[in-house]
Amino acid sequence: MIKVNNISKSYNKTEALKNISFEVKKGELFGLIGPDGAGKTTLMRILMTLLIQDKGEAEMSGLDVVRDYKKIRRLVGYMPGRFSLYQDLTVEENLEFFATVFGTSIAENYELIKDIYVQIEPFKTRLAGKLSGGMKQKLALSCALIHKPKILVLDEPTTGVDAVSRREFWDMLKKLQQQGITILVSTPYMDEASLCDRVALMQKGEILRIDSPARIVENHPRALLAARSEEMYRLINDLRAWEKVETAYAFGQFVHVTPVDDAMEAVELEHYLMSKKHRKLQVFETNPGIEDVFMALMSASNQ
Ligand SMILES: Nc1ncnc2c1ncn2[C@@H]1O[C@H](COP(=O)(O)OP(=O)(O)OP(=O)(O)O)[C@@H](O)[C@H]1O
Structure with missing residues (x-):
């Protein structure tokens, strides 16, 4: 048409x-x-x-x-x-x-x-x-x-x-x-x-x-982690400052994190954030949605 x-x-x-x-x-x-x-x-x-x-x-x-x-x-x-x-x-x-x-x-x-x-x-x-x-x-x-x-x-x-x-x-x-x-x-x-x-x-x-x-x-090959803490602004900055994190951006009440290594487990990210003294932490593996895929594609094509 x-x-x-x-x-x-x-x-x-x-x-x-x-x-x-x-x-x-x-x-x-x-x-x-x-x-x-x-x-x-x-x-x-x-x-x-x-x-x-x-x-x-x-x-x-x-x-x-x-x-x-x-x-x-x-x-x-x-x-x-x-x-x-x-x-x-x-x-x-x-x-x-x-x-x-x-x-x-x-x-x-x-x-x-x-x-x-x-x-x-x-x-x-x-x-x-x-x-x-x-x-x-x-x-x-x-x-x-x-x-x-x-x-x-x-x-x-x-x-x-x-x-x-x-x-x-x-x-x-x-x-x-x-x-x-x-x-x-x-x-x-x-x-x-x-x-x-x-x-x-x-x-x-x-x-x-x-x-x-x-x-x-379905065709998006990357892993995704979600994290939240008491101080969300500092959380994003700490995540972005870590060399093992490729992208981190706010997504609703969480920060969505794409690790450099797709095999990174939630517990490794959690340990890093604990070392940065974040409190009331929640970190877990999650499935990317269409918005995550778009963010990843856009940031990849910007590089
Ligand atoms: N009349 C114009 N003269 C010069 N540049 C223009 C003109 N119209 C659009 N552009 C430029 O062309 C590009 C594409 O603009 P376009 O308006 O098509 O994008 P868009 O996706 O519809 O975004 P928006 O929601 O801002 O309209 C932009 O860089 C814009 O600045």
Whole structure:
């Protein structure tokens, strides 16, 4: 449904995308995961025909993003990073505006947006600029869906939205997927990776891995230890200062530690931390999750 072949794009001296290739299958929920500046927005803008690549080609539903840009725009729903709502129009006026641009009406396509729109309908006379982040997000999604797109492209739809709204939003995406819509979504939140069918982990214009979240974790060869103590800040510093530790970073209430030697046992790490006078210590071996794998891949490619 989406084909990207050797796409490169630079802004003056910044190489935003370096020879990117991947495919998204029909009906797939595909995630572009990566920190700020990874190139996610640039890639989406190329696919949305809003920016032209320097090199390579891309297709949306068999249509070329440069040659067939007009057809693609009718086929695809887009929710840009900063929600493209008219702040001084009401909720209903925004939706009517997007429907009119695509030559349709709210009534005609109400079924598709119903589940989402009913949540903001009680506020339909409120100005979009006066909505909360979560409500703006729902309105922006309704606007992106109002012309019944086959493909939905969402650029960081959950950035700046609270945890509950984030979860609800992903539930909505799953429902849209069940209706046959192919979804490409970007996010800087690594925990959202596990909600996608497949993900591409991006950093500095490159794809570091591309696979299902489960397979990315399965194929990760490294061991992982978890540690906590009374003084977490000092714990991280002590861990990072030890030559037997490759990486250590905060993960919830623990520090996740990748030892240089995968065979290191928890007890060896514990002895080291006891020698540093840490109290209320807890150290144990654990299994890496997708976030751990991403952190490891990103730090390896930074070296
Ligand atoms: N219009 C522009 N002019 C110059 N450099 C740009 C422009 N747009 C993006 N860049 C640079 O290209 C790189 C990729 O940016 P891009 O916005 O695509 O990344 P991103 O993964 O979407 O991150 P973000 O969440 O910050 O938007 C960054 O180094 C960015 O500074």
